[in-house]
Structure formats: structure tokens, C-alpha cells
Amino acid sequence: MYLHGSSRINDKGHLEIGGCDTVELAKQYGTPLYVLDERYIRERMKALKQAAAQSGLSMQVAYASKALSTLAICRIVDEEGLFLDVVSGGELFTAEQAGFPSKRIYFHGNNKSIDELEMALSMGIRLFVVDNFIEMELLETLAREKKQIVSVLLRITPGVEAHTHAYIQTGQEDSKFGFALTSGLAHQAARQAHRSPYLQLEGYHCHIGSQIFELEAFSVAIEKMAHFAYQLWNEESIPCKLFNVGGGFGIRYREDDYPPTPEAFVQTIAANIKHSFARFPEYPEVWLEPGRYLVGEAGTTLYTIGTIKEIPGIRTYVSVDGGMTDNPRPALYQAEYDAILANRASESKEQLVSIAGKCCESGDMLIWDISLPTVKTGDLLAVGSTGAYNYSMASNYNRLRRPAMVLVSDGKAELIVERESYEDLISHDRIPKRLKKRQSVELC
Incomplete structure (x- = not known):
């Protein structure tokens, strides 16, 4: 071992x-x-944060708590200054009980319940990653009732299939997650969110899978997402202030596994952001959301x-x-x-x-x-x-x-x-x- x-x-x-x-x-x-x-967890977090700080972009690291959610882990994530990605009321409750700052929490998931949405709204979390039209309508209704303006990202499936097990591929067109890019649903969702007086569309989210070693998949996904975002900005003045490239960074399970370093992951992502988003007036803020990679x-x-x-x-x-x-x-x-x-x-x-x-x-x-x-x-x-x-x-x-x-x-x-x-x-x-x-x- x-x-x-x-x-x-x-x-x-x-x-x-x-x-x-x-x-x-x-x-x-x-x-x-x-x-x-514990020391190894903190070292991984620090290494990614340092690589992000040296990327030449405004870049934040979040911890995908679905990998391991406990009160103590939430405390460590907070102490290391990372954002926190939750996907359920249970993970949200764990973060709240750990005293995690709500403004560094955002909410994922393809079937958020009304109770979960209300719980997150009452806590004043940073934003929601909206996965589908029904969720968008529910969130807009709740925001209207509470007279709140809610920040959102749209989860987009870019049609990129990472080379990993089929059960942990998430970026391909046939997926339960997100708005499909090639079908036009992603464009429709962006327009709908942008028009809403109660939703503040800050940008887009894209996650192509888990346990990824081949960096080329990130390059292809970023290029597609940048083209999509530029179309909406150029033709309809819909801005992209924030781009979450997801996680999925591979780790070493066996002796013959050789995952990329934190620097390699970040440098590849940063280089592709700079290239693909060059036509914009400024680069979006970039978020990374590893889970497995950190723990x-x-x-x-x-x-x-x-x-x-x-x-x-x-x-x-x-x-x-x-x-x-x-x-x-x-x-x-x-x-x-x-x-x-x-x-x-x-x-x-x-x-x-x-x-x-x-x-x-x-x-x-x-x-x-x-x-x-x-x-x-x-x-x-x-x-x-x-x-x-x-x-x-x-x-x-x-x-x-x-x-x-x-x-x-x-x-x-x-x-x-x-x-x-x-x-x-x-x-x-x-x-x-x-x-x-x-x-x-x-x-x-």
C-alpha cells in the first residue's frame, strides 16, 4: 500500500x-x-489554495462536503478558509451546527426539496447552483414570497465525457444533472434566470465527473462553456461573473495510480480560462470544488x-x-x-x-x-x-x-x-x- x-x-x-x-x-x-x-487534509487544502493564488486569476477553492461531512471536518474547512458545497438539508444542517459561515456555503443537488430551499434561504447562504427548470421556479416563488433576491449559478452539462466509471460521469449529454448545452436548454435557462427580478444570475457551473486523471477533459469543457457564455453575453448582455469548473480531481488509490499534482490541475484550468475567456472584458471569478481530492x-x-x-x-x-x-x-x-x-x-x-x-x-x-x-x-x-x-x-x-x-x-x-x-x-x-x-x- x-x-x-x-x-x-x-x-x-x-x-x-x-x-x-x-x-x-x-x-x-x-x-x-x-x-x-488531519495534517494531510490541511496540507492538501493549503496546496490547492496556494496554487489558486498563483494562477493569475481570482480563484476560490470549495470543499465538496458530500465526500465526507462531519462537524469536525466542517470546522477544518472553515479554519482553512475554503467555501463549502452542500447537496442536502443534512449537509447544510451539519455545516450550520459546526458554525460554518453561511456566506461561504452554496447548495448543489438535482432535486432540492421546498423544505431544503427554505432552510438555505433562512440561513442566507452564498448562492444556489440551479439544476433544472422546476427548481428555478420553486426558488423564484420562495424568493418572491420572502422579498429576497437570490444569487444563482446554472449547472450546465457540456457534453464532455470524462474517462472514468460510467456511474461517476456527470458532464455527458445523457445525465440527470443540469441543463444540456447542445439541446438549447442551457440557453433557455440562462435567459429565464436573467429576466427574473428575484434571481441574480452570477454565472455557470460545470462538473464533468469524478476521479479524473486526464486533464484534456477540463480543457474541452472550459472551451465549450466559454463559447456558451460568450454567446449569451455578446448577443443578450447576460454577464458571466463567476464560473465554477467543478471538481473530480483524481487521487491515488493504488500503487500504480499517478494523479496530477494540485499545481497541474490548477495550471491547466487557469491556462484554459485565460485562453477561452479572452474575448470577455474581464475574466470571471473561478471556483474549484474538490471533495475526494482533499480528504x-x-x-x-x-x-x-x-x-x-x-x-x-x-x-x-x-x-x-x-x-x-x-x-x-x-x-x-x-x-x-x-x-x-x-x-x-x-x-x-x-x-x-x-x-x-x-x-x-x-x-x-x-x-x-x-x-x-x-x-x-x-x-x-x-x-x-x-x-x-x-x-x-x-x-x-x-x-x-x-x-x-x-x-x-x-x-x-x-x-x-x-x-x-x-x-x-x-x-x-x-x-x-x-x-x-x-x-x-x-x-x-
Whole structure:
């Protein structure tokens, strides 16, 4: 496994993260356990902000909180001076409870409810990224009732297909997100928003997918978006003050992944903005909205190895005490991960195994075919790059409890999400009165 951030192998041969021995973390907090390297998260944020500041453009970095939304993460994002992108009332509520400044929050999503829109309006967030005509009409109606003028961006699908898994492509024409560019719906939406006395159209948003390594896709998307924006400005005086190029920056999941650096992402975007928007009186303010890129590699999940099943000549299954409930990505879109034995990290790799989860699904496999030291029941497995879309997509399938999460830095570990209890699992269950508790019937 590639060692990210502050991760290292200590003198005991144990994996250490943020100065904390993962074997000791597992003893104290149990497994499965999400471990987050705080310093690495802050370093990624600072690196992107610095690259943005050196771009020659007015450029802001936002954190896409759908990657990982907790009170502590919102506090870190605030301290580092980033904007916050939310996609639900739950993420918005989390940000509010963390004390995140509302003027640095904006709201995404393809099906925002009236309650969510009202909640965001009452908080006075920075703007809404409008995804469709129904949302635009709802937002305009609410703004009229409240006598507010609401700032908006329009989410545009530019017809660019990034080279990634089909489930995380979002910029192609056939997408549930945004106003399609080639069909003319994007032009119609811009005119409608611009004419509204209650909506302030500030510009456009474009997100072409996730886990992108090939920078050419950004270049093509920016060129198309600039042409679209120039048409509206030149022919109908509709300005483009703000352009959000989305996120989707790829990270390293496996040894053979080589994602671009923060500087490469920003330099490519900035160069294309300068070229494609050169006909405008001035460049728009540019927003970036990475999520996975800021927290993904900072996360490691610890598991305890349980049963080991060898099928001679076929495969050896090694089962852990978690699986698709704490990391559904391999089952959802065949995501690949690397791992090491955290308690025997310096030993040579001698055995080819596959890592299975404990859910009652054949598809609950975390890693196919990985080389490890000869595995024993009770070993501690560490799976890297699990900071994004693991906790945020976790479930209680099979009534498994969602794991705890700790933030580690400078040799200290602090709990930021408690492990669910069995009582938590049934806390929202209710029994109708007609289902009376009855005496058990003994069977002879």
C-alpha cells in the first residue's frame, strides 16, 4: 500500500498514522475504524489554495462536503478558509451546527426539496447552483414570497465525457444533472434566470465527473462553456461573473495510480480560462470544488481479520469485520484499493488472497487478489485512501453498526464520530400497539 501523508512503518513494524500506532488505535477504539490524517487534509487544502493564488486569476477553492461531512471536518474547512458545497438539508444542517459561515456555503443537488430551499434561504447562504427548470421556479416563488433576491449559478452539462466509471460521469449529454448545452436548454435557462427580478444570475457551473486523471477533459469543457457564455453575453448582455469548473480531481488509490499534482490541475484550468475567456472584458471569478481530492488519501480504514477460507487451486478468502456497509464503492462501481497488515507491515508478502466483507452478499468483496504476509486470524488490515465516499455512503445493511472515526495528528487521536451502538440501530424503530408482546411458545 502506498503510504500517504504522515503514514509510516514504525520500529515495531506497525503502521503509524499521524504519530499514532494503528495497532493501539484498534485496541482503544475497536474495528472497523476510520482513521483520518488531519495534517494531510490541511496540507492538501493549503496546496490547492496556494496554487489558486498563483494562477493569475481570482480563484476560490470549495470543499465538496458530500465526500465526507462531519462537524469536525466542517470546522477544518472553515479554519482553512475554503467555501463549502452542500447537496442536502443534512449537509447544510451539519455545516450550520459546526458554525460554518453561511456566506461561504452554496447548495448543489438535482432535486432540492421546498423544505431544503427554505432552510438555505433562512440561513442566507452564498448562492444556489440551479439544476433544472422546476427548481428555478420553486426558488423564484420562495424568493418572491420572502422579498429576497437570490444569487444563482446554472449547472450546465457540456457534453464532455470524462474517462472514468460510467456511474461517476456527470458532464455527458445523457445525465440527470443540469441543463444540456447542445439541446438549447442551457440557453433557455440562462435567459429565464436573467429576466427574473428575484434571481441574480452570477454565472455557470460545470462538473464533468469524478476521479479524473486526464486533464484534456477540463480543457474541452472550459472551451465549450466559454463559447456558451460568450454567446449569451455578446448577443443578450447576460454577464458571466463567476464560473465554477467543478471538481473530480483524481487521487491515488493504488500503487500504480499517478494523479496530477494540485499545481497541474490548477495550471491547466487557469491556462484554459485565460485562453477561452479572452474575448470577455474581464475574466470571471473561478471556483474549484474538490471533495475526494482533499480528504480521500487522508483516510485509512482498519479491520480485524476473522475467518480464512482456502479453496485449493482457486482462491483464499480472508474475511474482515466490515465490508460493503462501511465501504460500498467496490460493490457499487468496482473501485480498487490497496492494503497492508498494519500489525506486521514490515514483513514480506508471501500469500495471494482476496479480502471479503462480512455481509450476506457474494458481491461484498473489498479487494480481489492482493499479496500480503501469510494472514492469520486476528491480524489488523489497513485499507488506504478511504477518506472519501466511505463513511458518507455507509449503511446498516445486515444491521451492522457504522464504525467510529478518529482524527489523528502529532501523536494524538481524537474521536470525531462515535461507533454506533446496538441501541442506535433500533432507536427509530416503533412497534404498533396491536403487535403485543406475547409469551414465547415452547416447541416440543
